[in-house]
Amino acid sequence: MKGWRGVIVPVVLLAPAEIVFRVRGGQSDSLAPPSRAIAALLSILWDGSLVVGSAQTLGTLLAGLALGSLAGLAAGIALGSSELLRRMTFLTIEMLRPIPSVALLPLSLLIFGFGYRMEIAVIAFATFWPSLILTQSAVLQIEPRLTEVARLLRLSRWQTAAKIILPAAAPRLTTALRLAAGLALVVAVTAEIVSNPQGLGHDLMIAQETLRPERMFAVLFWVGLIGWGNNAALLRLERWLFAHRGDVDTGIAT
Amino acid sequence: MILRRLPTSVLGVLGLLAVILLWHLVTAAGLVSKAFLPAPAATVDALVWGLGKGDLKGQLAATTLRMLNGWLLASIGAIALGSLIGISQTARAYLRPSLAFARSLPASAVIPIAISLVGLGPSMVLGVVVFGSVWPTLLATVQGFANVEPRLKDVAQVLRLSHLAYVGKIGLPNAVPDILAGMRLSLTVALILAVIGEMLSGQEGLGSAILLAARAFRAADLYAGLVLLGLVGLLSSYGLIWVERRLTRWRQAALR
Numbered sequence: 039m040k041g042w043r044g045v046i047v048p049v050v051l052l053a054p055a056e057i058v059f060r061v062r063g064g065q066s067d068s069l070a071p072p073s074r075a076i077a078a079l080l081s082i083l084w085d086g087s088l089v090v091g092s093a094q095t096l097g098t099l100l101a102g103l104a105l106g107s108l109a110g111l112a113a114g115i116a117l118g119s120s121e122l123l124r125r126m127t128f129l130t131i132e133m134l135r136p137i138p139s140v141a142l143l144p145l146s147l148l149i150f151g152f153g154y155r156m157e158i159a160v161i162a163f164a165t166f167w168p169s170l171i172l173t174q175s176a177v178l179q180i181e182p183r184l185t186e187v188a189r190l191l192r193l194s195r196w197q198t199a200a201k202i203i204l205p206a207a208a209p210r211l212t213t214a215l216r217l218a219a220g221l222a223l224v225v226a227v228t229a230e231i232v233s234n235p236q237g238l239g240h241d242l243m244i245a246q247e248t249l250r251p252e253r254m255f256a257v258l259f260w261v262g263l264i265g266w267g268n269n270a271a272l273l274r275l276e277r278w279l280f281a282h283r284g285d286v287d288t289g290i291a292t
Numbered sequence: 293m294i295l296r297r298l299p300t301s302v303l304g305v306l307g308l309l310a311v312i313l314l315w316h317l318v319t320a321a322g323l324v325s326k327a328f329l330p331a332p333a334a335t336v337d338a339l340v341w342g343l344g345k346g347d348l349k350g351q352l353a354a355t356t357l358r359m360l361n362g363w364l365l366a367s368i369g370a371i372a373l374g375s376l377i378g379i380s381q382t383a384r385a386y387l388r389p390s391l392a393f394a395r396s397l398p399a400s401a402v403i404p405i406a407i408s409l410v411g412l413g414p415s416m417v418l419g420v421v422v423f424g425s426v427w428p429t430l431l432a433t434v435q436g437f438a439n440v441e442p443r444l445k446d447v448a449q450v451l452r453l454s455h456l457a458y459v460g461k462i463g464l465p466n467a468v469p470d471i472l473a474g475m476r477l478s479l480t481v482a483l484i485l486a487v488i489g490e491m492l493s494g495q496e497g498l499g500s501a502i503l504l505a506a507r508a509f510r511a512a513d514l515y516a517g518l519v520l521l522g523l524v525g526l527l528s529s530y531g532l533i534w535v536e537r538r539l540t541r542w543r544q545a546a547l548r
Contacts, residue, residue, distance in 0.1 A: 044389025068408035068459070122303075129304030130311050136525025137518055138484045140400075143491070144506030149328050173417055186452060220396065228400040232491055239401070246404035254408070258401055265396035 070252035079256035087241070088260060095226050095237035096264075098154050099134050102161025103222040107169040107215060109162070114173025115199055124174070131170070139164035140228050147233050152206045154236075157229045166220040172214035176207035209280040216272040238264075330512040338512035339519060348501070352520055355486050356499040358414075359520025359524070362421025363482040367475050369422070370429035375459050377430075377439025378467070386433075395431060400483065400488050407492070417489030424485045425478035432474025436467025472536045479528050487521065498524075 044126040052072045059071035070078075082088040117124045142160050150156035184206055188198040204211075232241025238261050295303065314334050318324055319331040330338075342348030350372060377391075403420055410416040418467045448458050464471075490499030498517050505513035 043386050047386050047390045068405075116375035125300045125303040126295075126310075127302070129308045131522065133522060133525065136529060137522040138480075138487050138525065140484055140488050141493075141502055141518055141521050144503050145328070145518070148506050148509070148511075148514075203309075224398040224400065227398045228488060231400055231403055232488060239474075242401060242404045246408050249408070251405075251408060254404055258397070258405065262393055262397040262403050265398065266393050269396055 044285075066251060067249040068251055070255055074252040075255040075259065078250075078252040079259065082253065082256060088238075088257070091236075091238045091257075092260070092264065094154075095185045095223075095230065095239070097221045098157045098237065099161060099219075099226045101154070102158040102226070103165050103215075103219055106157065106162035106165030106222075107218050110166045110169025110214075110218075111173050111211070113166075113205055114170045116176045117170070118177025119195075119198075119203070122273075131167075134176055135167045135171075139225055140232065143229055143233050152234055157226060157234050157237075160229055161222050161225050165222050168221065169214055170219050172217070173207070173211060176210035176214070177203055179210070180206045209276070212272070212276045212279065216269065216276065219272060220265065221267055223261075223268060227261055302468055327509055327511055330515055334512040335515040335519065338510075338516040342513065342516055348516065348520065351496060351498050351501045351517075352524070354495075355483075355490065355499065355521075356524055358417060358421060358481070358486040358489075358497060359482045359528075361548065362418050362424050362486065363475075363479050365418075366422045366425040366478060366482070367429050370474070370478070371433050371471060372427045373463075373464060374430045374433025374471075375437065378434045378463060379459060384434060384438060391427070391431060391434070395427040396400075399427075399485055401487065403492060412493040414493075414495050417486065417493055417495055420489050421482050421485045425482040428477035428481065429471060429474040432470040432477075433467055436470030437463050439470070440466045469536075469540055472532070472539065476529060476532045476536070479532060483521070483528070485523055 056071045056073055059069075059114040079088075117127060132212075139160055142163055143156075146156040146159045150159060180203060184202050185198070188202045193201065226237065227239040231243055232239075234240065238257055242254060242257045242261070245251075245257060297390060298306075315329075316332050319326065319329055339348070343352075377387050399420065403416075403421055406416045406423075408422050410419060412480065444462050444466070448462055486497065487499035487502075489495065490497035491503045494500050498521055502514055502517040502521075505511070
């Protein structure tokens with residue numbers, strides 16, 4: 039592993055920032071030296087406010103992701119197994135899918151008010167579409183002989199879904215889940231920045247409004263860390279689960 | 293069954309009509325409050341009125357322009373920077389982890405920083421759109437350069453191509469499919485960030501229009517805005533797919 043080479047660039051970029059701040063001195067309302075951002079990160083970790091914010095963000099994320107991807111999974115299996123259904127819904131899906139999920143924030147706020155539910159609803163909407171599309175294509179790519187076996191054994195719809203479709207599509211479905219989880223974090227933080235007063239996104243907004251740049255950069259770094267760690271962990275899980283099948287894509291997102 | 297024999301386009305329209313009918317029935321029966329879900333007819337009225345006499349036309353143009361400007365700036369920067377990183381294997385090794393980290397950062401999370409640096413103006417929104425939509429294209433360009441057939445690299449060495457000639461003759465053409473896929477993703481991100489930026493800064497556009505409509509409980513206007521945003525997303529992504537097909541035609545011909 040040559041992992042150390044990746045660390046050099048951030049250090050080289052951040053060191054001059056630190057030096058400039060030290061030399062110029064004084065206060066800024068919009069920027070902070072890296073050392074003070076690190077100190078702020080440690081202090082909000084220590085006093086627990088970062089933990090509370092993360093718990094709120096990740097809690098809503100998980101609930102929304104579970105709702106959206108399970109609904110997408112069910113709909114994707116249904117569409118993947120019925121050509122008629124697929125042909126009847128493709129236009130509707132193509133019309134609904136491109137609506138930016140964040141545009142639904144005002145509507146969700148109108149319906150649910152502030153709190154967990156409005157955020158969960160928007161995350162569920164956002165993650166439903168990729169989950170639906172990827173499940174559908176995963177089902178369509180199942181070896182036709184497997185579905186023939188199911189027909190030969192006269193499996194019921196439920197049995198076919200549970201015993202043939204889900205196991206055969208599992209590697210692609212975990213990839214779908216990883217992509218949806220990344221999207222869910224983006225939507226969660228965005229919802230908190232735009233309207234919902236809780237979680238990490240709101241912490242960011244408060245830090246900006248109270249002119250505490252060091253805190254803002256600390257939370258930003260933390261959010262990046264969560265996103266990166268999330269992706270890396272799910273990728274590792276994918277490789278570990280399906281290493282023997284060798285059909286997992288390498289995860290370099292394109 | 294007769295349904296099965298119908299062409300897919302007809303079936304698709306039928307499906308969409310069925311959904312709209314269901315929507316109409318739900319609102320007509322009063323199952324959902326009109327404050328949340330206006331009737332389809334009311335939404336169409338709001339759309340027609342807004343595009344004809346109202347502000348919707350200007351807002352549509354503002355958001356679309358913001359999205360396209362930011363996306364174009366980001367794409368040019370991303371392809372240039374991506375080519376620079378892409379030609380050198382060493383540069384890739386040093387920069388990939390940082391890029392992966394920056395990419396996993398939700399782009400909207402930099403909005404607070406952008407606000408404190410630039411203020412709540414149109415340049416803040418544009419800056420955020422550019423920042424957010426740089427990553428997919430940048431990473432795709434680097435990826436495209438990394439996947440150049442090793443034999444082509446040997447050819448370049450034998451021919452003693454300069455770095456610039458390598459980028460223009462081998463690297464970029466080879467990366468075109470990756471770059472276009474990245475640009476498609478970037479365009480979606482650009483639309484999303486344009487909407488968020490407008491919501492937060494109150495700049496003219498569909499984002500702020502939707503927000504104001506929701507605050508005033510004008511549900512029909514809100515849905516009209518949503519329909520337009522969906523159309524912008526749909527048309528821009530189909531437009532790019534069309535461009536993609538034209539630009540990669542030589543490649544398909546070569547593969548055949």
